[in-house]
Structures are given as C-alpha cells and as structure tokens.
Amino acid sequence: MLLIRIFEEEVERQYKRARIGGYCHLASGQEGATVGAVHSMQDEDLLFSSYRTHGLALAKGVDPDAVMGELFGREGGSAHGRGGSMHLLDFSRGFLGGWGIVAGQLPLAVGAALEISYKDKRAAVMCELGDAATNMGAWHEALNLAAIWDLPIVALVLNNRYGMGTTVEKASGEPELYKRASAFRMHGERVDGQDVEAVLSAADRLLTRAREERKPAVLEVVTYRYRGHSVADAGTAYRTQEEMDEWKKRDPLLIYRQRLLDERRATQAQIDAIQARVEKRVEQAVEAAEASPEPPVSSLSQHLYGDPASREQFSRMSPGSPFGERELVLEGLGR
Amino acid sequence: MSATAPAPSTTTLTYREAVRLGLREELLRDEDVFLMGEEIGVFEGSYKVTAGLFREFGPIRVRETPISEEGFVGAGIGAAMMGLRPVVEIMTLNFILVAMDQVVNHAAKIRYMFGGEVGCPLVIRTPNGGGSQLTAQHSQSFEVFFAHTPGMKVVAPSTPADAHGLLKAAIRDDDPILVVENLQSYKVRGEVPNDPDHVVEIGKAAITREGGDITLVAHSFAATRALRVAERLKRDHGVNAEVVDLRSLRPLDVETVSKSIQKTNRALCVDEGWATYGISAEIAARIQRACFDDLDAPIERVGLAEVPMPYAKQLERAAIVNDDKIEAAALSVLGLGPDVFSY
Ligand SMILES: Cc1ncc(C[n+]2csc(CCOP(=O)(O)OP(=O)(O)O)c2C)c(N)n1
Ligand SMILES: [Mg+2]
Numbered sequence: 034m035l036l037i038r039i040f041e042e043e044v045e046r047q048y049k050r051a052r053i054g055g056y057c058h059l060a061s062g063q064e065g066a067t068v069g070a071v072h073s074m075q076d077e078d079l080l081f082s083s084y085r086t087h088g089l090a091l092a093k094g095v096d097p098d099a100v101m102g103e104l105f106g107r108e109g110g111s112a113h114g115r116g117g118s119m120h121l122l123d124f125s126r127g128f129l130g131g132w133g134i135v136a137g138q139l140p141l142a143v144g145a146a147l148e149i150s151y152k153d154k155r156a157a158v159m160c161e162l163g164d165a166a167t168n169m170g171a172w173h174e175a176l177n178l179a180a181i182w183d184l185p186i187v188a189l190v191l192n193n194r195y196g197m198g199t200t201v202e203k204a205s206g207e208p209e210l211y212k213r214a215s216a217f218r219m220h221g222e223r224v225d226g227q228d229v230e231a232v233l234s235a236a237d238r239l240l241t242r243a244r245e246e247r248k249p250a251v252l253e254v255v256t257y258r259y260r261g262h263s264v265a266d267a268g269t270a271y272r273t274q275e276e277m278d279e280w281k282k283r284d285p286l287l288i289y290r291q292r293l294l295d296e297r298r299a300t301q302a303q304i305d306a307i308q309a310r311v312e313k314r315v316e317q318a319v320e321a322a323e324a325s326p327e328p329p330v331s332s333l334s335q336h337l338y339g340d341p342a343s344r345e346q347f348s349r350m351s352p353g354s355p356f357g358e359r360e361l362v363l364e365g366l367g368r
Numbered sequence: 369m370s371a372t373a374p375a376p377s378t379t380t381l382t383y384r385e386a387v388r389l390g391l392r393e394e395l396l397r398d399e400d401v402f403l404m405g406e407e408i409g410v411f412e413g414s415y416k417v418t419a420g421l422f423r424e425f426g427p428i429r430v431r432e433t434p435i436s437e438e439g440f441v442g443a444g445i446g447a448a449m450m451g452l453r454p455v456v457e458i459m460t461l462n463f464i465l466v467a468m469d470q471v472v473n474h475a476a477k478i479r480y481m482f483g484g485e486v487g488c489p490l491v492i493r494t495p496n497g498g499g500s501q502l503t504a505q506h507s508q509s510f511e512v513f514f515a516h517t518p519g520m521k522v523v524a525p526s527t528p529a530d531a532h533g534l535l536k537a538a539i540r541d542d543d544p545i546l547v548v549e550n551l552q553s554y555k556v557r558g559e560v561p562n563d564p565d566h567v568v569e570i571g572k573a574a575i576t577r578e579g580g581d582i583t584l585v586a587h588s589f590a591a592t593r594a595l596r597v598a599e600r601l602k603r604d605h606g607v608n609a610e611v612v613d614l615r616s617l618r619p620l621d622v623e624t625v626s627k628s629i630q631k632t633n634r635a636l637c638v639d640e641g642w643a644t645y646g647i648s649a650e651i652a653a654r655i656q657r658a659c660f661d662d663l664d665a666p667i668e669r670v671g672l673a674e675v676p677m678p679y680a681k682q683l684e685r686a687a688i689v690n691d692d693k694i695e696a697a698a699l700s701v702l703g704l705g706p707d708v709f710s711y
Contacts, residue, residue: 055501055679106501106680117503117679133505134463135435168434170466196435198411204434271410328678330686337675 034064034229034286035311037088040097043315044087044104048264053104056133057118058085062259063193065285068092069224069232070159070189070254073240077156079127079149081142083163084119085191085258086131095123097314098321109325115336135196136162136169139188143175146184150247157185157243159236165196167210176249180217185243187236188214190253191226197262198271214251226256227283230292256285378529378559386528386560387417387493387549390535391455393564395425398453401539404431404440405457414459415495415554441467441492445475445544448490453539458494461548462508475544476519490544493535496524497551497589498640498688504676509588509641511548515617515650522617523570524548526591528558530615533568541570548617550589550640571619575628579608582702583628585651586638587614590689594638597694605704617647625651626658633664636701640689643671668709670697 041061047053060067063085071080071092082089090100095111103110104118111121122130129145132138142160149156166172167190179186190210194201202208214221220242224235232254239250257280261268293299337343381389394401407414409422409432422430433440437458444454458464464471471492478488498507515522521543525531531549538545560566576591577598584594591613598609610628614621629635635655637648648669655667673687699705 054681055503056506103679106683112679114680114683115504115678117501119505120503120679133503134466137466165435168436168439170436170438197407197414199407199432199434203432270412328680328683330682333673333678333683333686334675 034068034289035307036097036314037064037067037091038286039311039315040091040100040318041087043319044101045260045264047104047319053118054106055117055119056084057104057264058262059260059264060085060088060258062257062280062284063191063226064088065229065289066191066226066232066254066256069226069229070161070236070252073233073236074127074159075156075244076127077154078240078244079129079142079145079156079158080161081129081138081145081158082131082161083135083138083166084131084133085163086119086121089161090121090123090128090131093123093128094126095121095128097318099123101318101322102325105322105325106327107322107325108328109321113336114328136166136171138162139166139171139175140178142186143179143184146179146186146249147182149185150182155244157187157240159187159189159240161189161191163196164190164192164194164201164210165199165204166190167213168204173216176214176217176219176251179249180219183247184249185247186249187239187243188249188251189236190251192253192255193258195258195262195271197266209253211251211253219249219251221251221253223253223255226254227285227288229285229289375562378561380557381528381532381560382554383528383531383549383556383558384415384417384554386532386558387535388419388421389560390532391418392421392424394455394536394539395421395429397564398539400451401453401455402429402431403455403457404433404444406433406435406459408432408457413457415551417549417554418457437463437467438470442470442474444490444492445470445478445488448488448544449478449486453489453491455491455493455539458492460506460551461494461496461510462506464492464494468513471514471520471544471546472517476517478519479543480519487542488544489542491535491538491547492545493547493549495549495551495554496640497553498672498677499552499684501679501681501684502677503679507677509639509672511546511588511617512641512645512647514546515620515647519544520618521545521570522548523615524550524588524617525568525615526550526553526556526586526588526613528556529560529566530568530574530613532560533566534570534615537567537570540567545570548588552589553592556592568615571616571621573615573621573624574613575610575624576613577609577611579610580632581608582634582636582698583610583612583625583632584636584638584694584698585612585614585625585648587617587647588640590638590640593689593691593694597691597698600691600695601698605699607698607702607704609698620650620654622654622658626655629655629659630662633662634701635659635663635667636694636698637667637669638689638694639669639671641672642674643669644674646671665701665703666709668697668701670694
C-alpha cells in the first residue's frame with residue numbers, strides 16, 4: 034500500500050515536470066482495495082485492469098522500474114514506451130494489461146478464464162473495473178458468458194463512488210452493484226475497501242471458489258479516490274470538501290498502520306523502516322526510468338504484427354516501405 | 369466605438385464557444401432539441417463544450433447518461449424516429465465504436481430499409497484527434513468509417529464559424545449526421561456571425577486560401593494545419609498554395625476540389641487519420657477521374673503512420689501529421705524538395 038501511495042505521489046510530481054504525459058489516473062485512497070484484492074491472488078492467477086492501473090500492476094508484482102519506465106516512455110517500460118500510463122502489462126507475472134475503453138477488458142478476462150477452463154488449469158482470473166463500467170453492455174454480456182460456462186473469474190468492482198463526476202446512485206438502476214451478480218445467478222458481495230484485511234479475506238475466498246469450484250463471482254469493494262478522475266480534473270466540481278475529508282479519516286494506510294500498532298503486530302520502528310525502504314525504491318525507479326533509452330523513431334512500426342511472414346505479406350503493397358504505408362517517418366521531420 | 373455604430377456582425381469565439389453557442393441557440397429555437405451524453409451536465413462536458421447549458425436548460429433538455437454508449441446512442445435513434453431532435457455527445461470519437469452497431473446497422477439504415485416511412489434526425493457530435501500522448505485507444509480519427517456508410521452524413525468543421533453553422537445545419541437536417549469536432553480545434557479562435565439562423569450548407573467545401581501552385585485538401589484540424597503550411601510555403605518558398613477545407617465528408621464536394629486542382633494541377637491530401645482506404649484515398653480516386661488531363665504530378669497523401677498511436681513522445685511525433693511533414697510533402701509534389709513518397 035505504501036509503495037503504491039508513494040509511487041503515485043512521485044508520478045504526480047513527474048507529471049508536473051512534464052516527464053510523464055497523456056492521461057494519468059491516480060488511485061490514492063484506493064490502496065486498501067487494490068492490495069487486498071491482488072494480494073489474495075496466486076502466481077498463476079491472472080489480473081486484468083482498467084486504465085487506473087499503476088497500483089494494480091505494482092501489487093501484482095510488476096517491477097516498479099518497468100512501471101515508471103513506461104510512464105517515462107522508455108524502452109525499459111513494461112510496454113517499451115508504446116503504451117503509457119493506461120497500458121501497463123507484464124505477461125510473465127500474469128498482469129494482463131491496463132485497458133482504456135470502459136469495461137472493454139471484461140470480455141477479455143472472460144476469455145482468459147475460458148483458457149484456464151479449456152486447459153483445466155488450477156488458476157483464476159481477476160478483472161478490475163470501475164463502478165461505472167457496470168453500466169456497459171460488455172459487463173452484461175461477459176458476465177453472462179462467465180455464468181453459463183462456469184468460468185473461474187472474479188469481477189472486481191472498485192466502487193470509488195464516481196465515474197468521472199457522476200455518482201453511482203445517479204448512473205446505476207441498482208446502485209448496490211454486487212447485487213447485479215444476481216442477474217446471472219452469480220454470487221455477489223460487498224466489502225469495505227478501506228480495510229485491507231477485509232478485502233483480502235473476501236477476495237481470497239472468492240478466488241479460491243473460482244479456482245477450485247469454477248464459480249464466477251462479483252466482488253464490489255467500496256473505496257474512494259482522493260485525486261480527480263485524471264490529473265486534468267481537480268476533482269472538486271462534483272463533490273464537497275467535507276465528503277473528501279470524511280473519507281480521508283478512513284484512509285486505508287492509516288487504518289492498517291493503527292491496527293498493526295494496536296495489536297502489536299508491528300512496531301513504529303518497523304513501520305518507519307518500511308517507509309524509508311519504499312521511498313528509496315521509488316527513487317530508484319525514477320533513476321532506472323531516466324537511465325533507460327527512449328525508443329528510436331526508426332522502431333515506429335516495430336510490434337505492429339508478430340508473424341515473421343508479415344514483412345513479406347506487406348511487401349507488395351508498396352516496395353520498400355515496411356508495411357506498405359507511406360508514412361513519412363523521416364528522421365528530422367518528427368518535430 | 370461611437371454610440372451610433374451598428375452592432376458588429378460577428379463575434380470572436382473559440383471553436384469550443386462556437387459549438388456551445390450553436391447548441392444553445394438550437395435549444396432555444398426548438399423544444400424538440402435536447403442534448404444527451406456522459407458528463408455533459410454538472411461536469412460541463414469532458415472538454416467543457418456544454419458548460420452552462422445544464423444550469424440554463426435543466427436535466428430534461430441536457431440529459432446526463434451513464435457510460436452506456438450503445439444504450440444511449442440507440443435511445444437517441446429511437447427518440448429521433450419519434451420526431452425529437454437529439455444531439456448526442458460521445459466523449460471522444462474512440463468511444464463511438466461500442467455504439468457502432470447502433471449507428472451503422474440502425475440509424476443509417478432506417479429510412480431506406482423502411483422505404484422512406486420513417487426517418488432519423490439524429491446528431492452525434494464528438495471530437496477526434498491525436499497528439500498529447502493519449503495513446504492507441506484514445507487518439508483516433510476514423511470518421512471515414514461513417515463516411516463510408518450510405519445513409520449517414522458526416523461533417524468535420526475546422527473553424528469556429530463552420531463549427532457553429534454546420535452543427536446548426538445538422539440539427540435542422542432530417543437525417544443522421546456525425547459532427548466531428550477536434551481536440552486541437554477547440555481552442556482555435558475565429559469570427560462567428562451574430563445570427564441565430566446562421567447555418568452552413570452541408571456538402572459544400574470552402575476555399576480557405578486562394579493560390580495557383582498546388583491544392584491542399586484537408587478537413588478538421590488538418591485544414592487548420594494546411595492553412596498554416598500554405599503561409600509557410602509562401603514565406604519560405606514563394607509557393608502559392610490553395611487550401612480546400614472539405615467541411616463535409618459525406619456528402620463530399622468533389623466539384624470544388626476538382627475545380628481547384630484544374631487550376632493548380634497539383635494536389636496533396638492531408639488527413640489526420642490513416643491514409644490506407646481513408647478519406648484521402650476517396651479524394652484521390654475522385655480527382656484522378658475529374659482531373660485526369662490536368663494533373664502535373666501524382667496526387668499524394670499525408671496521413672497518420674499506419675500504426676496504433678504510440679505513447680513515447682518522439683514516436684508519437686513521428687507518427688502524427690504535423691506541419692513539417694505537410695510542408696515536405698507539398699514541396700515534394702511541387703518538385704521543389706526531395707521525393708518523400710518513394711522509398
Ligand atoms: C466506452 C468508454 N466511454 C467513455 C470513456 C471515458 N471515460 C474514461 S474513464 C470514465 C469513467 C469511468 O468510471 P469508473 O468505471 O467508475 O472507473 P474509475 O475511473 O472511477 O476508476 C470515462 C467516462 C471510456 N474510456 N470508454
Ligand atoms: Mg468509479
């Protein structure tokens with residue numbers, strides 16, 4: 034949780050220094066939901082996410098250097114500088130991407146669960162979505178498939194109360210989102226996202242069910258984002274200062290830290306040591322990102338197709354041009 | 369200004385303000401006109417186009433929707449069949465894909481498929497455009513998908529006056545129309561007529577700069593770029609470029625484009641979208657027929673590199689259409705610069 038919090042604070046600083054660009058969706062306040070859900074996963078389990086993806090990637094064990102590198106647009110980034118903030122991915126760690134179209138990732142996650150079922154693997158898929166994503170057609174179609182095919186998937190709805198500036202109550206006929214699972218005769222439940230251990234135990238239970246019994250489920254985690262929808266949104270036009278202050282009193286890090294101390298599960302000195310270690314790690318990630326090379330312009334069409342025959346297939350479209358396009362990718366013209 | 373001076377006949381507005389004015393005037397003019405879309409009320413639109421309208425017209429005329437493009441675009445189509453005049457905002461063109469079936473399989477088909485028994489006076493307005501590192505899923509300009517579709521009309525204004533007049537024409541038109549705005553264009557300033565009945569005819573291109581040496585054909589923000597490049601060509605190379613701003617993509621004003629090329633004998637088509645099977649492909653096909661005997665050089669095209677938009681700044685810069693590329697391409701067509709079209 035601390036790593037995500039401090040990492041994202043650094044991301045915001047680097048964004049202001051224009052070393053990170055494009056859309057950038059921070060998730061401060063949601064760390065309990067994120068870590069609770071993801072730390073219940075086993076190595077073989079797969080995670081899909083929306084564009085609010087930095088924390089989920091880090092929780093799944095994606096190297097902070099690769100996350101920061103991606104945000105900096107470097108070759109060392111998790112998508113080699115092609116994807117940016119919304120499109121992190123680490124296939125080897127079962128982190129199957131941040132995706133930019135609301136709810137677009139859920140059908141894909143169902144497909145990944147289909148593969149698990151097809152190959153009879155002992156694993157499950159978790160797919161993170163925002164509250165507002167449950168109003169998309171893709172939500173309904175994908176979950177129906179998961180239900181009728183008995184797929185091992187948990188749809189993780191991070192209900193942070195808002196889709197941009199619209200409240201859940203305003204956007205959803207059934208604002209208790211976990212109840213939407215019943216439309217598919219699927220198990221649904223809601224948990225307090227500011228209590229990381231509560232999330233952890235609920236997510237663990239549902240993932241185990243998915244893995245062992247092939248039962249899909251919806252887990253709604255109620256949480257809050259402190260920052261605006263993206264760095265471009267101040268986040269104040271549609272909610273009150275009192276509301277924000279109230280939520281900050283229930284900060285997931287605060288709650289957990291206090292519990293650890295109260296129950297003597299950790300000492301202040303241990304907590305301070307973690308804080309120092311994490312700060313150092315984030316610093317290192319920035320250094321690694323800075324040191325990583327920028328992808329050269331000559332690599333623009335790299336990664337467009339993977340089949341080795343592609344070059345040949347396209348060669349007759351326009352001789353000499355890598356994929357038949359007349360793309361005017363001339364060094365020096367890219368100003 | 370003296371007290372007796374007549375009221376000015378135009379006001380300087382940004383493109384964004386011009387769209388907002390057009391929406392407001394049509395909301396005032398016709399009670400059947402209403403707006404629908406994500407975040408267009410309290411949030412005032414993702415790009416602040418609808419700022420103030422929710423306060424003025426209330427939640428029935430400015431209807432906020434959940435994120436359900438297929439649902440609310442479809443609802444717009446049904447309401448339009450019943451005679452309302454919905455103006456649906458899609459946050460950016462990228463998100464219209466989840467409603468593509470409603471637009472292409474439903475809106476575009478209604479009148480013809482039912483033998484003219486019922487129509488669909490629907491307007492969908494949405495910005496396209498790339499740049500600003502928004503990456504692959506958020507930087508697209510595929511208005512051509514809709515311009516490809518019989519039954520649809522597509523307009524893509526580049527100036528505040530056209531944004532105002534074409535939007536109003538679209539709202540008054542009896543058929544489904546996609547109005548393509550542009551993220552970069554929103555801050556462009558220009559003169560807009562002070563006339564609540566100012567409409568720009570759909571299907572008519574504009575010659576935004578006269579010249580005799582080469583015709584630059586473009587739409588949307590690329591037309592703004594083309595004008596800029598034309599000035600640069602004049603200043604740095606003594607070339608007089610004519611700029612045709614298409615304004616409408618379907619219907620397409622082939623007449624104006626070909627008349628211009630019959631005069632200049634050279635053409636460069638500029639489109640922020642991919643060139644392959646794109647709008648510039650259509651233009652080139654039409655021009656070669658209309659101007660077969662007039663061309664002194666092959667018709668050339670500048671478009672987005674044929675890749676999904678990359679994130680890294682220098683890759684993005686290499687991929688998108690910019691002024692330098694248009695200039696180099698124009699000089700190449702004119703035989704005044706290196707041949708950038710053959711490898
Ligand atoms: C299909 C589609 N429509 C609109 C958008 C623009 N958009 C991006 S995020 C967002 C809000 C989503 O809210 P929610 O699902 O609650 O997730 P959160 O941002 O709160 O994490 C919107 C409208 C989009 N990316 N995709
Ligand atoms: Mg939300």
